[in-house]
Every structure is written in structure tokens, then in C-alpha cells.
Amino acid sequence: MANRLADATSPYLQQHRDNPVDWWQWSAEAFAEARRRDVPVLISVGYAACHWCHVMAHESFEDEAIAARLNAGFVSIKVDREERPDVDAVYMTATQAMTGQGGWPMTVFATPGGQPFFCGTYFPKDQFARLISSVEEAWRDQRDAVIQQGAAVVEAVGGAQLVGGPTAPISVELLAASASGLAKEQDQMYGGFGGAPKFPPHMNLLFLLRHHERTGSAEALEIVRHACEQMGRGGLYDQLAGGFSRYSVDATWTVPHFEKMLYDNALLLRAYTQLWRITGDVLARRIADETAAFLLRDLGTPQGGLASALDADTDGVEGLTYAWTPAELITALGEEDGTWAADLFRVTTRGTFEHGRSVLVLARDIDEADPSLVERWRSVRRRLLAARAGRPQPARDDKVVASWNGLAITALAEHPAAESRAAAIRLAAVLAERHLVDGRLRRVSRDGVAGEPAGVLEDYGCVAEAFLAVHQLTAEPRWLELARQLLDVALARFGNGEGGFYDTADDAEKLLTRPADPTDNATPSGASAICAALVAYAALTGETSYREAADAALATLGPLIEGHPRFAGYAATVAEAALTGPFEIAVATTDPADPLVEAALRYAPGGSVIVVGTPDQTGVPLLADRPLIEGAATAYVCRGFVCDRPVTTSDDLRARLKG
Structure with missing residues (x-):
């Protein structure tokens, strides 16, 4: 057995370096080995802060018997989806095509040529063991059918990622339809959109704020204000240290899935900052300030970048660091303040989480309460945070992702605090010095060293937008020129010739298909991010060719903005700026x-x-x-x-x- 993850830069791959599974990193050599041995490939995709990735690792990949079967009958490849979003996109599309859903961990069985023929997500140990047997049997006895199924999946994936579809130029009517669509889908009780699990709709909020500014729509502003209040007072938000978790497992924002991602907090920082700018809302300003502080304090790396995430688990237990019982509050604060805090934070003997423990939420408005109550609340928070610091803490994924750092730089540049603006400038210098190599972006770095994966379109867009934000802070021409270099690469290497973009460059590693996903999901799509940078660059320089490129690309996103607004939040945000002027x-x-x-x-x-x-x-x-x-x-x-x-x-x- 020769696990090949020891030299990986990815913290996620490092988590699996001691598994008995003979893991390979994603490489041509791994597929060549599968062809040499004439065995199928297991492609396991996840990320370091993923709770169910950890569960499957503990149950299956650390099991000697399962590992022996994988080593004997497969070539097993471990992929960090955050490091290789291109690989993730191709196989996630395949997984969704085969199963109707997707998620992580993603489990794909493929031919030695990389064609997926069976896809899924998390499998409990016994089910995974049976699946291994079924795949071995099918590969041995039904090879032709397996290969035909793989070819059919590849064809479906290619069809799902076709470019050159219908277009719709951005217009007042189109953005009105998008805003109206969001209004119909909002949760009027608890804010946000949809039911459980509920994700923070940061990009939709940014769009609605800009829509309000352009049109004066009171409804758009109220949707944002209500969602921001409910999220900020709920368990999704860390009521002691600041920062938002990835999503809420319920519709009420009470119990989060506890990982904290850089990109969520960067985008939410922008939304809360802009809400404060428009309304002067005290809660919005406080949460913006605390989120900015969280980014710099808890995600800052010694080399100057921002780490990707804090883990959902602590010592293998989800939420161990964050949940409380009434007795624990009294131990930390004393009887009087402990009882008061239990009432304020809705901590009961029944609990809202596992084992009778509760996630802290704010039961009532406190920001504008009597000054003596506000000071008591602040004192309680400080003491509880100090007590929490004595608990085991979640691990940190300390790789620096270019696009996510770009999102954070833009958010910090927009935040009014001087320390945030100074941090934005420092972080931009890190990206320029470490991630720009021979005029091209590298996707990740760790410990100050750039990794091999090439930047994808979202990296170029988010980093270019960040450099333009720093140019605005400093009036230094350097940042304008660096942004132009990135945009020129994007236009030359990622464009599809019809106004739209692929997610990978024309000289990138060739995968089963060339991904081109226009939807805004957890982060802005590459197309939306590039459009944002193109619009800003044209406005800063007066070079109309970049604005023409932005308008053409936005037209390819128009049908998505109008028909599926929840999945086009950043595209609509950029479209509002373009329609305004900006x-x-x-x-x-x-x-x-x-x-x-x-x-x-x-x-x-x-x-x-x-x-x-x-x-x-x-x-x-x-x-x-x-x-x-x-x-x-x-x-x-x-x-x-x-x-x-x-x-x-x-x-x-x-x-x-x-x-």
C-alpha cells in the first residue's frame, strides 16, 4: 500500500494521508495505472470542512477491510473540490444527471478513461461495501454495459454544459421580473428563501439592495432587512465570535451546519455593509463589523492570506465547540448572569441541538436596548467567549483560494473601518505576489507557496474585481493594470466566441467536457464574476470594449436572471450596476x-x-x-x-x- 497524499498541498487530502486506502491525487498517472491494471476508478470528492466527508472517511476509508478491497480492485483518487472546481463540476453534473441530486462527499465510479458509470454521495459503511461488490461484479461480468452507460452519462454531461443558448439583453423589465420572482419565494416568517436546509442568500440580497437603490422599491429593501435581521439573530450567526455558518438545517436559522466558509462571510459582509449604508441599521453595522473582525482574526494565515474554512466538527463531534446547556452558562457566568443569558439566548433544558444542548440565538432585539442592558450583554458575550476558548476548537482549512480571497478583499474594501480597508490592500498584495505566476492565476496556495492547479474563470473574475476595489482605495495605477491583465486573459482564454465563457481556459487540462456553469450557487459563477470586473473596469477607465464584452456576457445570463433568480443573484447584482450606469x-x-x-x-x-x-x-x-x-x-x-x-x-x- 502506498498512499500518495503525503505531499499534497490540500488540507483535505492531508486528512486522508494515513488512510489504509491507496489514494492517488488527481493525475494522468492515476488513470494510466487503472488502464495498466484494467480496473475501474473510484473518484472521491469532498472538502476539509465537510461533516459527512469526515463521517464516510471514519466509517469506510479508515476501515482496513474496505481499504483492502478498494486497493485490490480499483484505483482510488481523492479530490479536493475547492482546489479542483473544474473536476468537481464535471462529476457533479454527472452525479445530478444520474441521481437527480448532488452533494459532498461525492462518490463516483468511472472507467480508466474517466467516464463515470455510477455516481452517488455519502454511503454508510455497509451500503458502501455492497456497492463495491456490485461495481466489481459489473466490471467483471457486464463490461460492455458499464462502458455504454459511461458513454451515455458523458453525453448527458456534455448536453448539460452546452454554451450558446438563448440570450436576453438586460432591461428594466427583466430585472423587475427577477425581483418579483424572489419576492414570491421569500419566507415571510423567517426571512430568506425556501425551506430546510436554508442557505444564506447573500447574492440575492446584494441584488435586491441594488434594485431598491435604483427603483426605490420598499418591498426589495424589506426582504433584505428581514432576512438580515433573522439570520443575524439566529444560530446561523455565531453570537459570541461573529461569522456565519454555511447553512441552517432548519427553516428558522436556529441550528447551523457549523462549518464557516470564507466565501459566505465575505459575501454577507458586503450585504450587511450595504444595508447599513442605505438604512443606518444598527444591527447591520454591528454584524458587518463583527464579520470583518472574524475574517481577519480567525481566518488570517501567518503568510498573509485568508484561510478557506473552519471545520464543522471538533474532535469528530459536530458543533462541540458552540452549543450550551443552562448549567454550562451558570458555570461560566454565575447564577444570576447565567440565568439571564439562558433567557436571552434561548438556552433551555430541552435544547435545540443534540444531547440537550442549545445553539445560541438572540431571543430579542438588544442592539438598541437600554445602555445598561447592552453593556451587560457585551460583558456576557466576552465571558462566554473566554469560556468557549477553553473548549476544543474546530480545525481550520488553511489553504488560500484565489477567488474567495478576492471576494473578501472586495468586501473589506467596502467596509467602512480603516483596518478593513488596510487589510484589503495587504491581501491584494498577497494574491499579486503569490498567485500570479507568469501572468496567469494559480487557484490555491498554502504556507505561502502556490499550488499547481490553474485558476478557473471565477478566480480571474473575483481577483480582478478585488484589484479594482483596491485601486479605488489607493488610486494606485498598479492595481488597475493588474486587473486589466486578468481580464485580457479571461477574454482571450475563457471566451466561447458567442459572448459567454467557459469555466476553464482553452489551454487547461482537458476533462470529459469543458465546464461552463452560469449559475450562482455558493459563490458567484465565473461568468457573473467576470462581468462584475468588466463593468467596473470600463467605468474606471472609459474603455468601452470591456463594457461591450460585459453587456454581451450579461445577455447570455439574462434568461437565467429572469427565469431562475435564486440561482442568478450575482449576475442580477452586476446587471443592476450596468443598468444604473454605474x-x-x-x-x-x-x-x-x-x-x-x-x-x-x-x-x-x-x-x-x-x-x-x-x-x-x-x-x-x-x-x-x-x-x-x-x-x-x-x-x-x-x-x-x-x-x-x-x-x-x-x-x-x-x-x-x-x-
Whole structure:
């Protein structure tokens, strides 16, 4: 037995390095070995923070008898879906085609050529053992049928990922239909969309906020406000340390699936920040501040990037770190405060989670309560967090994913705290120094070293958008030029010739099919992310060819935005910015602390581009020909390359941005 995961950069693969299974990393050599031995391939896909991945590992992949059968009859390949989203996309499409659903761990049996012929997700140990026998028997006795089934699945996968479908140019009517569709699907009681399990709809919230800003829709704003309040007071949100879990297992946001992902928190940070900007909501500002602090404190790596996730499990037990009993609260806080905290956080002897324990939720509004109650609440939180720090803590997946760090950089750049903006600049430097290799992006790094997997389209889009956000913070031409380089690669290497995009480059590793998924799911699709960066770059530079590329790509996403809005949240968010103009705001000043600067940052609608600097600053197109008016700081507001009269007061600027 020769498990080949010891040198893997992926923490998920490292978790399996001591399994008795003879794991291979994804490679041409693994498939060549399957052909040499004339055996099928097991492709097992998961990620480090995945609870059921851990369960299947403990039950099956750590079992000596099952491992011996896999080693004798298969070549087994372990894949980190976060490191290889292209591989994951191909086999997830196959799994959904065969079973009608998908998820992780993903379990795929394939031919030595990689064609899947049986797909599934988690299998309990006994069921997995029977499945191994069935696959061995089919490979031995029904080889032709197996190969034919694999070919049929590949054909279905290719059909599901065809490009060049119908288009619909972005219009007022299309975005109104999308917003109306979301309104019909909202959970009016608990906020968000759909039932259990319920995921935070961060990209839909960003869209509805921009829709409100453009149209004045009170309904769109209320959908966002209600969802943000319910999520922020629920168990999905860590009431002690900040940060959101991946999803809620119920419809009420009470009990989370406890892994905390970088991408969720980055996108939710943007949503809560923008909600605060629009409404001044105290809870929204607090949660934005705490989420930004969580990102930097708990996900920051020694090498300067942000780690991917905190695990759902602690010592193999889901939620061990986070849940409480009334007795544990009293032990940590004393009788009086412990009883008070149990009432505030809805901790009962019956419990809301396993073994009579409860996940903390806020039973009532506390942010604007009597100051003495607010201070008591803050004291209780500090003491409970200190007590929780003495418990075993969840493991951390410390690989740095380019696209997710890009999402976080953009969110931190938009957050009003100076430390957040400074962190955004530092993180951008990490991506530029470590993930950009010979003009191309690498998907992941770990311990400061870039891994081999090439960047996919979402990496190019999210990182380009992040570099543009940092250009707006610093007015440094470097970031504008780096973003342009990434966009040029995306246009040249990922475009499909019909306005849309593939998820992998034309010179990337050839898989069964070339993935091209336009849907926004846990993260923005590559197409949506690229569109966001193209729209922003065109607004910052005035180079209309990039805007034309964005409009063509958005048209390919139009039918999805209109017909399936829950799966097109980021595309619709970008479309709102494109329809608005977006606002192009240049603040010419010799004093970065001028109140006009803060007014621009506070009141600019979502999707706006803002640059602050001296008149005619070299290498900054938005500041060209922007003189000071009578020596005062001056704001120039344009939309769609057409400019209004410059203003010099915060009130005038705010009125202009609301117009």
C-alpha cells in the first residue's frame, strides 16, 4: 500500500494521508495505472470542512477491510473540490444527471478513461461495501454495459454544459421580473428563501439592495432587512465570535451546519455593509463589523492570506465547540448572569441541538436596548467567549483560494473601518505576489507557496474585481493594470466566441467536457464574476470594449436572471450596476480626510466606482481633467460616461447620488 497524499498541498487530502486506502491525487498517472491494471476508478470528492466527508472517511476509508478491497480492485483518487472546481463540476453534473441530486462527499465510479458509470454521495459503511461488490461484479461480468452507460452519462454531461443558448439583453423589465420572482419565494416568517436546509442568500440580497437603490422599491429593501435581521439573530450567526455558518438545517436559522466558509462571510459582509449604508441599521453595522473582525482574526494565515474554512466538527463531534446547556452558562457566568443569558439566548433544558444542548440565538432585539442592558450583554458575550476558548476548537482549512480571497478583499474594501480597508490592500498584495505566476492565476496556495492547479474563470473574475476595489482605495495605477491583465486573459482564454465563457481556459487540462456553469450557487459563477470586473473596469477607465464584452456576457445570463433568480443573484447584482450606469465618482482633493470623501464612500449606490486623489493623478483615468473648484475638494459624478456638474459639499453630493 502506498498512499500518495503525503505531499499534497490540500488540507483535505492531508486528512486522508494515513488512510489504509491507496489514494492517488488527481493525475494522468492515476488513470494510466487503472488502464495498466484494467480496473475501474473510484473518484472521491469532498472538502476539509465537510461533516459527512469526515463521517464516510471514519466509517469506510479508515476501515482496513474496505481499504483492502478498494486497493485490490480499483484505483482510488481523492479530490479536493475547492482546489479542483473544474473536476468537481464535471462529476457533479454527472452525479445530478444520474441521481437527480448532488452533494459532498461525492462518490463516483468511472472507467480508466474517466467516464463515470455510477455516481452517488455519502454511503454508510455497509451500503458502501455492497456497492463495491456490485461495481466489481459489473466490471467483471457486464463490461460492455458499464462502458455504454459511461458513454451515455458523458453525453448527458456534455448536453448539460452546452454554451450558446438563448440570450436576453438586460432591461428594466427583466430585472423587475427577477425581483418579483424572489419576492414570491421569500419566507415571510423567517426571512430568506425556501425551506430546510436554508442557505444564506447573500447574492440575492446584494441584488435586491441594488434594485431598491435604483427603483426605490420598499418591498426589495424589506426582504433584505428581514432576512438580515433573522439570520443575524439566529444560530446561523455565531453570537459570541461573529461569522456565519454555511447553512441552517432548519427553516428558522436556529441550528447551523457549523462549518464557516470564507466565501459566505465575505459575501454577507458586503450585504450587511450595504444595508447599513442605505438604512443606518444598527444591527447591520454591528454584524458587518463583527464579520470583518472574524475574517481577519480567525481566518488570517501567518503568510498573509485568508484561510478557506473552519471545520464543522471538533474532535469528530459536530458543533462541540458552540452549543450550551443552562448549567454550562451558570458555570461560566454565575447564577444570576447565567440565568439571564439562558433567557436571552434561548438556552433551555430541552435544547435545540443534540444531547440537550442549545445553539445560541438572540431571543430579542438588544442592539438598541437600554445602555445598561447592552453593556451587560457585551460583558456576557466576552465571558462566554473566554469560556468557549477553553473548549476544543474546530480545525481550520488553511489553504488560500484565489477567488474567495478576492471576494473578501472586495468586501473589506467596502467596509467602512480603516483596518478593513488596510487589510484589503495587504491581501491584494498577497494574491499579486503569490498567485500570479507568469501572468496567469494559480487557484490555491498554502504556507505561502502556490499550488499547481490553474485558476478557473471565477478566480480571474473575483481577483480582478478585488484589484479594482483596491485601486479605488489607493488610486494606485498598479492595481488597475493588474486587473486589466486578468481580464485580457479571461477574454482571450475563457471566451466561447458567442459572448459567454467557459469555466476553464482553452489551454487547461482537458476533462470529459469543458465546464461552463452560469449559475450562482455558493459563490458567484465565473461568468457573473467576470462581468462584475468588466463593468467596473470600463467605468474606471472609459474603455468601452470591456463594457461591450460585459453587456454581451450579461445577455447570455439574462434568461437565467429572469427565469431562475435564486440561482442568478450575482449576475442580477452586476446587471443592476450596468443598468444604473454605474455611477463613476471622482473626488479630486489634496486632503483624503475631507468630508466629501467619506460622503462618497458612504452614500454611493452599490456597484459604483469611486476614486479619490489629486487632480490629473498619473495613471488614474477617472481623475483626468478633474480640477479643484475654487481650491476645494470637488466630486465629479458620471453615469455611463456622461457627467453632471461637479459639487463641493457633502449635501450636494448625497443629493446627486440619490438622483
